[in-house]
Amino acid sequence: MNKRLSVKHLLGIKQLTAEDIDLILTTADQFKEVLNRTIKKVPSLRDITIANLFFENSTRTRVSFELAERRLSADIVNFSASSSSVKKGETLIDTVNNILAMKVDMVVMRHPNPGACVFLSRHVDSKIINAGDGAHEHPTQALLDAYSIRERLGSVKGKRVAIIGDILHSRVALSNIYCLQKLGAEVMVCGPQTLVPRYIGSLGVKVEYNLRKALEWCEVANMLRIQLERQDIRYFPSLREYTMQYGVNKQMLDSLGREITIMHPGPINRGVEITSDVADSDQAIILGQVENGVAVRMAVLYLLAGRTDE
Ligand code: CP
Numbered sequence: 001m002n003k004r005l006s007v008k009h010l011l012g013i014k015q016l017t018a019e020d021i022d023l024i025l026t027t028a029d030q031f032k033e034v035l036n037r038t039i040k041k042v043p044s045l046r047d048i049t050i051a052n053l054f055f056e057n058s059t060r061t062r063v064s065f066e067l068a069e070r071r072l073s074a075d076i077v078n079f080s081a082s083s084s085s086v087k088k089g090e091t092l093i094d095t096v097n098n099i100l101a102m103k104v105d106m107v108v109m110r111h112p113n114p115g116a117c118v119f120l121s122r123h124v125d126s127k128i129i130n131a132g133d134g135a136h137e138h139p140t141q142a143l144l145d146a147y148s149i150r151e152r153l154g155s156v157k158g159k160r161v162a163i164i165g166d167i168l169h170s171r172v173a174l175s176n177i178y179c180l181q182k183l184g185a186e187v188m189v190c191g192p193q194t195l196v197p198r199y200i201g202s203l204g205v206k207v208e209y210n211l212r213k214a215l216e217w218c219e220v221a222n223m224l225r226i227q228l229e230r231q232d233i234r235y236f237p238s239l240r241e242y243t244m245q246y247g248v249n250k251q252m253l254d255s256l257g258r259e260i261t262i263m264h265p266g267p268i269n270r271g272v273e274i275t276s277d278v279a280d281s282d283q284a285i286i287l288g289q290v291e292n293g294v295a296v297r298m299a300v301l302y303l304l305a306g307r308t309d310e
Contacts, residue, residue, distance in 0.1 A: 005303050009121045009128040012137035013178035021182055025147050027299035028292070035071065035295055044302050045074035051099050053109040054131070055081040055092075055116075060266050060290055061131050061140070065108050068297035077104065092116065093123055100124055106304065109133075127304045135169045135230060140300060141265050142175035144293040146183055148285055149220055151292065152261055157184035162214040164190045165224030165246065165273050168197050169231065172224060172265045177203055190214035191224075191246060194235040211246050215256055222263040223248060223273045243272050250277040259283055266290070 005020050013021075034042055050069050054062055069076050079099065096107065106127045109117055114136035121128045132138040149156050161180050167173045167189045180187050181204060188206040189196055190213075201207050208214045215221060226242060236242045253260065262274065262284040270276050278284060 004306065008304075009117070009130075010139050010300055010304060011117050011121060011128065011130050013139045013142050013175045013182070014137070016139075016179075016182070018182045018184075021143065021146065021179060024143055024296065024299045024303060025150060027303060028143075028147055028295040031071075031298040031302070032292070032295035034298075041071055041073060043073045044307060045069070045072035045305055047075075048072075048105045048305055049075040049077065049103060050106045050108060050301070051077045051079060051104045051126075052131075053079045053096070053099070053107060053111075055109070055111045056132070058110055058131070060293065061110065061138075064290070064293040065129075065131060065140075065297050065301075068294050068301055071294070072298055072301060074106075074301070077102070092120065096120060096124055100126055106301065129300060129304065132171050134171065135174075135227075136171050137175045137178075138171040138265075139175050139179075140293070140297055141172050142179035143300070144289055144296040145172075145176055145222065145263060145265070146179050147292045147296050148263065148289045149180075149185075149261070151288070152285055153219065156180060159185045159220060160188070160218045161185050161220045161222060162188040162190055162208070162218035163222045163224065164211065164214060164248070166195045166226045166235075167191050167200065167224070168195045168235070169227040170224050172222075176222060177205055181205075188214055188217060192236050192242070195226075211248070212252075215248070215252065215260065218260055220261045220263060221248065222265070224265070225267060225269050225273060239272055247271075247273055247275065248278055249275040250281065253278060253281075253283060261285060263289060 003023050006017055007015050108129045108131050110131040111133050114134040116133050117128050117130040130139055146156050163173050177187050188208055189200055190208045264286045
């Protein structure tokens with residue numbers, strides 16, 4: 001392992017080259033092998049201190065990063081906004097500078113504001129990893145999604161991937177579009193007109209408002225959650241009506257006459273965007289995505305720490 005990424009931080013997939021993404025996925029292959037050993041820990045990031053700053057709720061990403069860091073033998077400090085001095089009015093820069101004064105090398109940050117990680121990267125010396133910034137980007141989710149498609153279908157290049165649901169409020173959608181296109185996949189977005197941003201066609205994706213047509217077109221359907229917490233107005237009449245128009249069930253999948261792969265970044269709203277029999281079926285690789293997330297995040301941390309020549 002002696003190749004390097006072209007970037008100092010992981011702020012978004014937009015800034016990565018196809019070679020960067022390939023390097024991350026190939027490095028993740030090696031860490032996945034490590035994770036299947038009896039002793040799952042390697043000393044790669046010994047003496048590196050990583051702060052996990054979560055200003056917004058998370059289950060998968062927070063736990064996955066922490067596990068990846070522990071498997072690499074890094075020292076970790078965890079911070080959550082709900083129990084911090086942010087509640088007393090402290091600014092982002094002051095919070096982070098106080099943490100960095102304790103000699104932190106890398107920062108993994110989730111923040112509700114788009115661009116928060118870019119802002120931070122301009123003001124501090126540590127390496128910054130975006131763990132989701134508002135409705136903007138979620139780069140490690142897109143990387144683990146690409147890794148999971150490659151694992152399931154052999155490659156990403158040439159595959160037809162439909163991203164279905166609340167595109168407007170999704171950071172997963174934008175990062176997936178950039179990542180899949182850089183790897184040579186064809187991408188479609190599908191959802192109600194009110195939840196598909198008008199600019200999205202300019203990114204070179206197909207736009208479809210009919211779920212059945214999207215499922216007939218794709219080899220992979222990445223189902224997104226309705227993000228009620230980011231919706232300040234009503235974008236559709238009711239969840240029941242949304243499910244009738246855009247919910248995927250087993251009967252619908254079986255009627256396609258060929259098997260497509262179902263993905264979901266989580267958390268799932270069971271019975272809304274997909275039924276339980278779909279989420280728990282062999283067609284769904286949802287828990288595989290979560291498993292792959294640890295190896296992919298280990299690869300990102302390892303490559304950004306720049307210890308590839310050691
Ligand atoms: N997929 C994802 O980002 O999940 P969390 O919000 O639980 O981290």
